[in-house]
Amino acid sequence: MSETILKLDNVTKVYPNGTVANRDINMEFEKGEIHSIVGENGAGKSTLMKVIFGIERPSSGSVTYKGEETNFSSSMDAIKAGIGMVHQHFMLIPSFSIVDNIILGDEPTSGIFIDKKEAARRCQELSDKYNFELDVNAKVSTLSVAKRQKVEILKTLYRNAELIILDEPTSVLTPQETDKLFDQLRSFKEQGHTILFISHKLEEVKKISDKISVIRNGVSKGTYLNEDLSMQQLTNLIIGRDLDSDMNAYKTHEDFHNEKALVIKDLYMERNGKPVLDHMSFAVKNGEILGIAGVEGNGQQELVRCITGLEETAYTGDIEICGNRVNELNIKGRRDLGMAYIPEDRMGDGIAGSLPISDNLISTYYDRDDINNKVFMNSKAIKETAENLVKTFAVKTKTIDAAVNSLSGGNIQKVVVAREYNTNSKFMIAEQPTHGIDIGSEEFVHHKLIEMRNAGAGILLVSANLNEVMSLSDRIIVMFDGQIAGYFPNAKDVSESELGMYMLGAKHQTPQEIGGALND
């Protein structure tokens, strides 16, 4: 033990546009340890990983791997040296088999041909050795997210990686799957692999790490032994101040006379001959947050697409928004009835990236009378609206004329939330509203959602982040396999592991219990 495998000396990375992403970072990683790197979005974690993995070159300073200064010109060099990376967004080809995905770029051959038999044998051997329980001939498109992640890890092991970087690996996993992943990481550690673990979720970091390094604003805030650090200290190191964790404290309790913002009755939809939404019924009342928990890919996306009007596949059942049946209405028609929507795909659906912040702040209600003079847009009113919103939502920008994609992820999300907030809608769908943004922005978004709830809006919260669902929701639904697997009328009374059982399909409530989702 205590043999240094990777050492960063005064690593500084300045991008051509002058942004300093990393400043004089010194870190040391020992062989066979699980070492977490934590920090807010834009703190410089990903840049640092890119430097280690050979995607970016440091502007100054040096990276020493196994006693030799590295001079990687691409990630290929890093892979050859024995560094592997599991990216947050999987780098897999769905129509290829597991084997093909693993061997891609390093294929065993016989003559000029790929030796498929040898490839399958090696991959299966590797999968069995680490208890991954994969049939390596299966197509990746048929796999669950957790299994796809295993394929990604196998890719690095196939290339004999000794140092494995995992970028936000738990963001798509259930608690149970996360536990399993952690067991596996510990077994890698025992076999001498070094794990570099990047995460937003501090509980998990505390659970798995031997050491924790904190980065804030591109500067290293030190490396600590896990046991020497309390949660509170860790949080303070990351954001430099204390956080509110109890969102319930902000909730007020007014009665909105059981008005329903959304009613879903017997919603059913098929894909590839298989039901993806299997007779779902539930309602969102005004003045409440209904949380939908579930592992990604259990129908949440399709459900949201049906409600917003994005879905093109035929479905049956009724959708009512603010008391009106909307099945036949398009997206605009539904918005006019009082629907607001924070989409999961922020960059693709949430904003028009190259347009200014101001335009993005009004794009879903551009035809409202106060910013539109029938023929021309009222540029003065737009400017006023945008400036107000930027101020109230603390969007970090010099001017509202800047292209919105020049902002950081957290600030872009604030723009999206600000716009949807400003529609004054009675019904809001918040789909992964804080996915991949820093805890400061996350807290802000949470407060705004609760503010809307307190003002009488019904909010449907769809999130893979269990903590978020549990801390914000009044009632919780768990989706599994296109069905409501569990319904919890009182979010405060349910534990994380209980929800996890339903998310994985280990438990399923009776129709009577689930019926409350619609009728309560």
Added chain:
Amino acid sequence: MQNSIFSTLFSMRFLITAIRLATPIVFAAIGTFIAASSGIGNIAIESIMTFAALAGVLGSYLSGSAWVGVLTGIAIGIVTVMLIAFFSMKMGANAMLIMIALNTFADSVAIFVMFLMTGEKGTTASLTTPILSTLDIPIIKDIPILGEIVSGQYVLTYICWLIVILLFIFIYKTPTGMRMRACGLNADAARTAGINVERLQVLSLILSGIFAALGGVYLSLNYLKIFSRGMVSGQGWMGVAANGIAAGNYWLLILAALIFAVFRAVSISFSSNSAFPTDLVNAIPYFAVFVILTVVSIVNYYRVKRGKVEEH
């Protein structure tokens, strides 16, 4: 009259014609397919065929060897795709616009060059050009029916079908082919696996240029034996259309190309029959492309509606 139409359609001659007509379309189709497999939409096939058809004749005329003509055509094909690669990948221009520009000026440039070389604007008939011949295959040529179809075709037709088989093996059985497909399906995944995506895309473009060029020289050195203005007349586009129909399925691609060839053969058989207006008859293959693409799109639309689409 009806009798004569049917006897034409079901004659041996018709089948042989269809096979001859299929060659340039199949070349165009595999040219589009190989570029698309690495993620590049090559819609310049039509212009590459035009350039190569003329270059083939001129190379053959100047050197006195038809095979040198073929190589000249291939060289021009490679130069054209390298221009596309240079402007789009190195200079950051929009590849589609470059290819549209190439297609737009291909015919005029060809006529201009032809005029410089021959003083004529219609055909290169005034040049005495060595051309490629047909090939009789021993033994097989004596087998009834099969011999008539398989033997005695143009040399480049045999080369075409050989390439069709070799290309299949290349794309689906070799490491380079698999990496190329990976680039087309998820370039980021390929890149993080340490694959040089740009290099493979250039390689696939070069192959694409070679195949399209072979389609072009087939027309001018093998099939028609001269270059004449407008001779490619949409056959490159039919290859592009076949690729669109195939949606990544190699043998469906070849089938689609063959179907287009059959419609061209129909059109040619009918045009010798004065009972039909020539312009209408000439439009048959293009109308077929239109109808087939429409049907395929409608089928796909309903597959999406019924949720029967897989992730790629």
